[in-house]
Amino acid sequence: xxxxxxxxxxxPGKAVTVFCMMMAIVLIPSPIKADNQLxxxxxxxxxxxxxxxxxxxxxxxxxxxxxxGDLSIYDITCYSTEDLYHWKYxxxxxxxxxxxxxxxxxxxxxxxxIKLGGKFHLYFPANDGRTFRIGHAVADSPTGPFVPDRNYxxxxxxxxxxxFVLLDTADGGTGKAYIGWDIVGRTPNQVYLKELNSxxxxxIGNSYDITQGLGSSTRYKEGIWIIKQNNLWYxxxxxxxxxxxxxxxxxxxxxxxxxxxxxxILNENTNSATIHAGVVHFLGKWVIFYHTGGNEFGGTINxxxxxxxGAEYFDFNKSGNPxxxxxxQKTCRGVGVPFSYDTIQIDRHxxxxxxxxxxxxxxxxxxxGWMVSNISNDGYVRYNEVDFSTTDKSSGNIMARxxxxxxxxxxxxxxxxxxxxxxxxxxxxxxxxxxxxQTVTAPVTQEGLRVDGINDLFCVFKxxxxxxxxxxxxxxxxxxxxxxxxxxWNTVKAPFELVRSDIGGALQVRIPGTGEPYRLAVFNMNGxxxxxxxxxxxxxxxxxxxxxGDIPSGKYVxxxxxxxxxxxxxxxx
Numbered sequence: 392x393x394x395x396x397x398x399x400x401x402x403p404g405k406a407v408t409v410f411c412m413m414m415a416i417v418l419i420p421s422p423i424k425a426d427n428q429l430x431x432x433x434x435x436x437x438x439x440x441x442x443x444x445x446x447x448x449x450x451x452x453x454x455x456x457x458x459x460g461d462l463s464i465y466d467i468t469c470y471s472t473e474d475l476y477h478w479k480y481x482x483x484x485x486x487x488x489x490x491x492x493x494x495x496x497x498x499x500x501x502x503x504x505i506k507l508g509g510k511f512h513l514y515f516p517a518n519d520g521r522t523f524r525i526g527h528a529v530a531d532s533p534t535g536p537f538v539p540d541r542n543y544x545x546x547x548x549x550x551x552x553x554x555f556v557l558l559d560t561a562d563g564g565t566g567k568a569y570i571g572w573d574i575v576g577r578t579p580n581q582v583y584l585k586e587l588n589s590x591x592x593x594x595i596g597n598s599y600d601i602t603q604g605l606g607s608s609t610r611y612k613e614g615i616w617i618i619k620q621n622n623l624w625y626x627x628x629x630x631x632x633x634x635x636x637x638x639x640x641x642x643x644x645x646x647x648x649x650x651x652x653x654x655x656i657l658n659e660n661t662n663s664a665t666i667h668a669g670v671v672h673f674l675g676k677w678v679i680f681y682h683t684g685g686n687e688f689g690g691t692i693n694x695x696x697x698x699x700x701g702a703e704y705f706d707f708n709k710s711g712n713p714x715x716x717x718x719x720q721k722t723c724r725g726v727g728v729p730f731s732y733d734t735i736q737i738d739r740h741x742x743x744x745x746x747x748x749x750x751x752x753x754x755x756x757x758x759x760g761w762m763v764s765n766i767s768n769d770g771y772v773r774y775n776e777v778d779f780s781t782t783d784k785s786s787g788n789i790m791a792r793x794x795x796x797x798x799x800x801x802x803x804x805x806x807x808x809x810x811x812x813x814x815x816x817x818x819x820x821x822x823x824x825x826x827x828x829q830t831v832t833a834p835v836t837q838e839g840l841r842v843d844g845i846n847d848l849f850c851v852f853k854x855x856x857x858x859x860x861x862x863x864x865x866x867x868x869x870x871x872x873x874x875x876x877x878x879x880w881n882t883v884k885a886p887f888e889l890v891r892s893d894i895g896g897a898l899q900v901r902i903p904g905t906g907e908p909y910r911l912a913v914f915n916m917n918g919x920x921x922x923x924x925x926x927x928x929x930x931x932x933x934x935x936x937x938x939x940g941d942i943p944s945g946k947y948v949x950x951x952x953x954x955x956x957x958x959x960x961x962x963x964x
Contacts, residue, residue: 428699429680429725430470430478435697437464438501438553438614439680441671442533444511445943446915447471448673449533450680451484451502451513455697463497467515469534473919475678475702476727484535485513485528491541494520501553501614501667504533507568507591513537514544514554514570522549525572527592546585546594550574553613553667556587559646561619569646570594571601571615582615582628584647599647601626614667617646623713626650627668627679635659636666638681642713655718656705657681663698674921675941677705678726679719702726723750723761724775728845728923731782731867734792735774735848737761744773748852753863763862764825766800766852771809774848779806779867780912780924784840787868788832789815795822795860803851804833804865806842811849814839814867819860828863835868843952844910844924898936898962900949902929909953911935915945929953 430436436452443449454466465488469481487499498518505512513528524543530536547554547570555571568587582602585594601615613636614629623642630639638657641650660666662684669680682698702725707714723737737750745763747770753762763772789804800819805811815833822829850865902909907929913922921942927933935949936942949960 428683429702430700436468436470436700437682437698438667439682439700439702440501440503440669441673441678441680442504442506443671443673444506444533446919446921447473447533448475448671448678449481449504450478450669450700451504452700453499453501456497464499465497467499467502467513471534472727474727475673476729476733481534484530485515485537485539487517489528489537490517490526490539492519492524492526492543493517496520498523503555505556505558505568506533507556507558511537512556512591514556516552516554516572517543519543523552523575524549525551525554525570525594529592540592544570544593547572547583548574553615555615555617556591557617562622564619571617573613573615575613582613582626601643601646601648601650602628603649605641605650605652614665616668616670618670620707621709621714624650625716627656627670629666629668630655635664638666638668638679640716653713653715656716657703657719657721660684665698674923676726677707679703679705683721728776728778730870731777731779731784731848732787732869734864734866735777736864737763737772737774744775746770746772748772751861763850763852765858766854766860766862767857768852768854771849771851774850774865776845777806777848777867778845778923779842780844780910780920781871782868783871784835784842784868788834789817789868790830790832790866791817791819792828792830792863792865793817793819793822793860794825794828794863795819796824797821797856797859800852800854800860802862802865803849803853804867805849805851806839806846807849808847809849809851812838812842814842817865825858825861839867844926898934899932900927900935900951900960902927902931902933907953909951912950913942914948914950921947 435455437455438453440451441448448471450470452468453464454468456463456465465486466483467485469484470478471481472478487493487495493499496518500516502513502515511530511533515526516523517526525547526539526543528537528539530538551572552575553573556568558568559565568591569584570587571582571584573582581600584599584601586596588595616627618625623644624646626641627638629636637655637659639652639655641652643650656679657666660683663682666681671678680700680702682700684698701721703719703722704726705716705719708717729735747767748763749765751762751764791802798821802817802819804814804817806814813836815835817831817833820831850862854860900911909927909929910924911927911933912920912924914920947962949962951958
């Protein structure tokens with residue numbers, strides 16, 4: 392068992408089998424890949440609540456224990472990532488049995504975690520036998536163990552669910568912590584905001600109904616999340632505007648409202664009545680997390696499929712006042728950049744990203760995510776943003792997992808475009824059917840050996856007849872050894888100069904020379920990349936960091952690659 396898993400109890404009745412199966416699944420020591428179902432597997436990852444701490448995102452989720460139409464939740468789990476693509480299971484951080492005042496009825500719902508006063512505070516709704524209350528637990532680490540208070544929080548009242556906590560420090564804020572929650576069972580729902588006491592364990596003072604005045608178009612509200620941008624508060628919540636929930640947002644000049652409804656961020660789920668958003672800014676991008684009814688397996692929560700987390704990038708449209716959030720399209724992969732040596736599945740496809748093929752879910756009882764099917768000759772699919780910067784291509788092949796009814800097909804693997812640099816051509820043999828999978832390989836071309844950085848990857852399909860083969864994933868090369876990587880970092884002393892600006896704390900790098908191209912990336916002291924590679928020509932000054940929270944404070948290394956060698960520049964930010 393994972394050491395962070397506290398009180399790994401199995402619960403009576405029908406939950407025993409489900410809970411024990413979940414523990415067996417999540418403890419498999421294989422790397423977790425993303426396919427929006429962000430975290431594959433059938434353990435369930437509903438009500439996602441992200442938190443940035445250091446160079447990681449910690450994601451707190453509930454686990455649907457579904458059986459015979461029963462949606463019960465006994466556990467809060469945690470996952471972590473440094474790149475939004477590779478996720479680590481951190482274990483169960485709180486169970487319903489841990490909570491002294493909870494009724495142990497499978498009613499442990501949507502959590503929220505935040506660092507306050509040097510400690511990590513976990514807020515959650517649970518049923519006390521009569522009604523839902525907001526609970527509080529505290530830990531020294533984001534992964535627990537979390538110790539819940541003996542009693543539920545004072546000041547939040549009854550029928551309270553979906554807590555959200557913020558520390559008002561942005562743009563001359565009060566420095567106070569506030570908790571938001573909604574009242575379940577009311578139509579329209581009411582969402583309240585209240586100050587937290589000095590120990591962050593109880594709500595005090597006035598209650599503010601921040602959804603007052605939003606109007607009849609906002610019928611039902613839960614899963615509140617508030618951020619501040621451009622001196623404006625953005626209230627993001629689940630809005631029951633049709634048969635199921637969508638994610639909408641409203642704005643206000645005051646944290647306490649009144650708020651004005653602005654628009655929809657994500658439309659309703661097709662396979663889950665609820666959606667529940669969480670938002671963070673990480674590695675220079677805004678990310679919104681949400682849950683669906685289980686993309687990888689199909690179906691809905693009403694038919695026994697657990698809800699799972701997806702994620703999308705978004706940004707503010709800064710051309711007007713107020714800044715707006717464009718409506719997003721849900722994608723297959725969602726967020727994060729895979730390494731070329733990962734097993735890469737169908738990506739953020741759009742009508743322009745796939746042609747002469749379609750996206751399907753791998754069947755045959757194999758929970759392996761997405762595949763490309765219904766392939767025609769000269770069809771293709773584009774995999775957005777694949778990282779080749781740490782790939783050893785000289786000693787690694789191209790691999791593809793395929794299933795075919797006949798031999799004679801092939802896959803051209805290219806970068807940049809359908810006709811871009813050819814990495815290699817994989818021949819597709821007959822595997823005995825479209826669900827009979829086999830991994831095949833091909834050598835990397837001489838041109839392919841020179842590919843570096845982040846590139847779009849294209850698979851171009853060749854076949855004598857339609858629907859002759861399916862493709863589950865592709866993979867290029869293997870990871871560079873630690874020794875090789877470190878050797879490359881230390882080849883030459885760096886002639887580069889870092890320039891600090893007094894305005895906003897920006898950090899620039901002066902690139903010598905007269906046009907030679909360089910690739911720049913930033914790594915922390917553990918060797919993990921925190922800023923993706925960018926191309927800069929010699930003779931320029933490049934703004935490496937804006938000074939607006941690009942990366943956490945700490946020690947870093949700027950890695951610069953050029954024709955004349957590889958250079959490293961250590962710095963403190």
